[in-house]
Amino acid sequence: MNLTDIGEFGFIESFATKFDHLIKEGDRGIGDDCAVLSINNTTNHVITTDLLIEDIHFLKDKISAKELGYKSLAVNLSDIAAMGAQPLYSFLSLGIPKDTPVEFLDGFMEGFYQLSEKYHTPLMGGDTTKSADKLVINVAVVGSVEKSKMHLRSMAQTGDLVCVSGFLGDSGGGLKALLEPYEVDANLHKLINRHHQPEPQILEGLFLGKSEHVHAMMDVSDGISSDLKHILKASKKSARIDKEKLPASPLLAEVSEKQQWNLTELCASGGEDYELLFTVKPEEFESLNQEFVAKFGKPLYVIGKIEEGPAEIQWYKDGQSIMLDKLGFNHFGG
Amino acid sequence: MNLTDIGEFGFIESFATKFDHLIKEGDRGIGDDCAVLSINNTTNHVITTDLLIEDIHFLKDKISAKELGYKSLAVNLSDIAAMGAQPLYSFLSLGIPKDTPVEFLDGFMEGFYQLSEKYHTPLMGGDTTKSADKLVINVAVVGSVEKSKMHLRSMAQTGDLVCVSGFLGDSGGGLKALLEPYEVDANLHKLINRHHQPEPQILEGLFLGKSEHVHAMMDVSDGISSDLKHILKASKKSARIDKEKLPASPLLAEVSEKQQWNLTELCASGGEDYELLFTVKPEEFESLNQEFVAKFGKPLYVIGKIEEGPAEIQWYKDGQSIMLDKLGFNHFGG
Numbered sequence: 267m268n269l270t271d272i273g274e275f276g277f278i279e280s281f282a283t284k285f286d287h288l289i290k291e292g293d294r295g296i297g298d299d300c301a302v303l304s305i306n307n308t309t310n311h312v313i314t315t316d317l318l319i320e321d322i323h324f325l326k327d328k329i330s331a332k333e334l335g336y337k338s339l340a341v342n343l344s345d346i347a348a349m350g351a352q353p354l355y356s357f358l359s360l361g362i363p364k365d366t367p368v369e370f371l372d373g374f375m376e377g378f379y380q381l382s383e384k385y386h387t388p389l390m391g392g393d394t395t396k397s398a399d400k401l402v403i404n405v406a407v408v409g410s411v412e413k414s415k416m417h418l419r420s421m422a423q424t425g426d427l428v429c430v431s432g433f434l435g436d437s438g439g440g441l442k443a444l445l446e447p448y449e450v451d452a453n454l455h456k457l458i459n460r461h462h463q464p465e466p467q468i469l470e471g472l473f474l475g476k477s478e479h480v481h482a483m484m485d486v487s488d489g490i491s492s493d494l495k496h497i498l499k500a501s502k503k504s505a506r507i508d509k510e511k512l513p514a515s516p517l518l519a520e521v522s523e524k525q526q527w528n529l530t531e532l533c534a535s536g537g538e539d540y541e542l543l544f545t546v547k548p549e550e551f552e553s554l555n556q557e558f559v560a561k562f563g564k565p566l567y568v569i570g571k572i573e574e575g576p577a578e579i580q581w582y583k584d585g586q587s588i589m590l591d592k593l594g595f596n597h598f599g600g
Numbered sequence: 601m602n603l604t605d606i607g608e609f610g611f612i613e614s615f616a617t618k619f620d621h622l623i624k625e626g627d628r629g630i631g632d633d634c635a636v637l638s639i640n641n642t643t644n645h646v647i648t649t650d651l652l653i654e655d656i657h658f659l660k661d662k663i664s665a666k667e668l669g670y671k672s673l674a675v676n677l678s679d680i681a682a683m684g685a686q687p688l689y690s691f692l693s694l695g696i697p698k699d700t701p702v703e704f705l706d707g708f709m710e711g712f713y714q715l716s717e718k719y720h721t722p723l724m725g726g727d728t729t730k731s732a733d734k735l736v737i738n739v740a741v742v743g744s745v746e747k748s749k750m751h752l753r754s755m756a757q758t759g760d761l762v763c764v765s766g767f768l769g770d771s772g773g774g775l776k777a778l779l780e781p782y783e784v785d786a787n788l789h790k791l792i793n794r795h796h797q798p799e800p801q802i803l804e805g806l807f808l809g810k811s812e813h814v815h816a817m818m819d820v821s822d823g824i825s826s827d828l829k830h831i832l833k834a835s836k837k838s839a840r841i842d843k844e845k846l847p848a849s850p851l852l853a854e855v856s857e858k859q860q861w862n863l864t865e866l867c868a869s870g871g872e873d874y875e876l877l878f879t880v881k882p883e884e885f886e887s888l889n890q891e892f893v894a895k896f897g898k899p900l901y902v903i904g905k906i907e908e909g910p911a912e913i914q915w916y917k918d919g920q921s922i923m924l925d926k927l928g929f930n931h932f933g934g
Contacts, residue, residue, distance in 0.1 A: 281709045281713075281723075282723075284709070284713060285713070285716060285722040285723045285724075286722075288716060288717065288720055288721070288722035289722045289724070293689075293722075293724070294724075295722060295723065295724040295725060296723070296724070296725050296726075300725070301689070301691070301724035301725035303688075303689060303724070303742070305639045305640075305645075306639075306640060311639075311645075313689075313691060313724070313725060313740075313742070314725065315691050315693055315725065315726055315727055315738070315740060316693070316727050317693035317694070317695055317727045317729055317736065317738060319695045319729065319730075319731050319732060319736060320732065321732040322695070322729060322730055322731060322732055323729070354637075355627075355635070355637060355647075357635070357647060357649050357740060359649055359650070359651035359738050360651070361651055361653045361656070361736065375615045375618070379615075379618060379619070382619060382622060383622065386622055387622070388619040388620075388622035388623045388627075388629060389615075389616075389619045389629065389630070390619075390623070390627070390628075390629040390630070390635035390637070390647070391629060391630050391634065391635035391647060391648065391649065392630075392649055393649055393650050393651045393738075395651055395653065395656060395657070396653075396656055397653050397656060397734075398653060398654065398655040398656055398734050399732075399733065399734070400731070400732050400733070400734065402651065402653060402695065402736050404649070404651060404693050404727075404738035406647075406649060406691060406740050408637070408647070
């Protein structure tokens with residue numbers, strides 16, 4: 267048996283509990299977007315780390331050095347946003363093939379720096395070493411959040427609305443445009459840009475995190491068909507999701523029609539949207555959304571609701587229960 | 601120009617200062633064994649991260665999975681020890697080639713767990729993903745230390761004795777035994793074991809860190825001929841090191857004589873000893889050493905002293921200044 271058989275999540279789950287008895291009260295280990303470290307009576311630090319490897323997570327001839335540096339930090343900041351936390355510090359490990367031009371590294375650091383400066387998150391340390399062949403990037407980010415403002419995956423409540431903070435599927439469309447032999451027009455270029463330069467929803471996460479009516483929260487990295495299951499499993503709830511409510515950008519809708527892409531599939535499982543997925547008390551949604559629109563100039567989207575039942579997504583179309591295939595993926599199993 | 605030309609340290613230094621203006625007062629970024637994050641008026645968190653890549657830092661057919669898991673955490677704990685800090689939390693990112701047997705991963709986690717438990721440092725999170733071909737391991741560890749007990753590389757004072765916490769060169773001897781076609785007898789096996797299973801000097805670091813007479817401190821990862829230069833550069837001091845004072849284990853001395861190894865070179869630049877290298881007020885050394893012996897059953901070793909002058913090591917043999925070649929190395933410069 268090898269990792270392909272058990273899958274990434276299987277392996278993580280197989281050893282996570284082994285460390286439980288070493289974890290102090292008030293801290294939380296594996297299971298949310300970030301680990302939670304209690305630093306005093308009122309504040310938690312949250313820490314996330316992501317490993318990106320050439321030819322697995324990116325193709326060096328498809329992304330510029332600057333975009334890669336930007337994205338390496340962005341995907342970690344997105345996990346901080348998912349905790350409603352303020353990012354504080356970053357750490358960067360680079361494994362660099364010997365023939366890598368210094369210009370590439372300078373470009374990488376330029377993109378990394380751009381986002382560091384935007385979110386006042388200095389690079390505090392790391393490790394630089396050579397790599398046998400592939401470029402290897404590991405980023406870790408530390409953030410802080412008030413203990414009274416924690417939003418864990420386990421906090422979804424029956425009756426909550428399931429919401430997302432923005433359009434889904436653009437990034438997945440951009441990836442299709444990159445990998446398949448399309449002639450890249452202006453629209454495809456915009457989608458590719460959404461894939462390469464996602465905006466971490468830091469300010470949105472801080473805003474949503476401050477609301478006591480927002481319950482479970484996480485970021486959309488694999489696609490909601492896969493990510494939402496983590497909330498359902500941790501909260502021991504079911505969810506009904508309405509296919510037609512998945513918010514696609516007009517851009518993606520236009521391109522999908524032209525290219526005959528499956529728009530629902532892209533929105534549900536395209537992955538790497540890095541929007542926020544959260545549940546909220548239904549009677550509080552309207553006022554939350556009004557404030558959100560006033561602050562960010564864009565709306566929140568309700569895509570379904572939390573129900574009692576097995577930790578699975580029940581997909582609906584025009585009020586009818588449907589089966590959706592080919593949704594969700596697993597880095598190893600996929 | 602590529603990384604081979606400027607070297608690892610050149611690249612790090614080229615961008616470290618770019619983030620300085622984002623770093624809050626009381627925090628410290630790149631430049632010591634760990635980054636320093638102020639969490640309140642009395643306590644700092646310290647964070648280190650190390651990236652290990654197959655065929656660069658280890659050969660999968662030369663080290664067992666369990667030893668590799670152990671060592672991955674050990675080298676990070678050693679950086680925590682170098683700050684005189686208590687380790688608190690670890691994070692592990694693994695990039696795993698598809699054909700990796702689950703038994704290998706189980707062995708790896710067993711070794712990682714062994715040291716986690718010994719030093720009460722739970723694994724709190726990480727990332728698991730596939731890798732195109734090489735096994736990739738990134739570990740980060742968080743520790744804590746009192747602000748009044750900080751020992752930075754910049755703190756060496758003129759007249760300080762330069763000391764190490766234990767024998768040097770065993771690990772370098774073990775590496776030679778692994779890489780060259782020796783018939784591995786019991787002695788070589790012991791050296792290989794020192795290379796694969798270094799003991800992080802956590803308790804020793806906590807003890808030394810509590811002394812106000814200990815000034816600069818770091819761990820010996822590349823060999824003192826290379827590592828000490830970091831202290832000299834940060835402290836703007838020179839050092840006189842006596843070749844014959846470098847502490848070699850009786851085991852290494854015996855093997856070196858038999859195999860005709862250059863014992864001084866191994867002690868000075870073998871690397872991966874993970875002992876502590878520190879400077880101490882000369883008149884306080886004896887009492888510190890007596891306490892150390894009583895507590896740990898082994899002595900501290902004085903190898904030289906800090907002087908005014910350029911940030912270089914002046915090597916001495918029998919009281920005469922000498923030149924030593926082939927000392928120190930740089931991961932990139934070879």
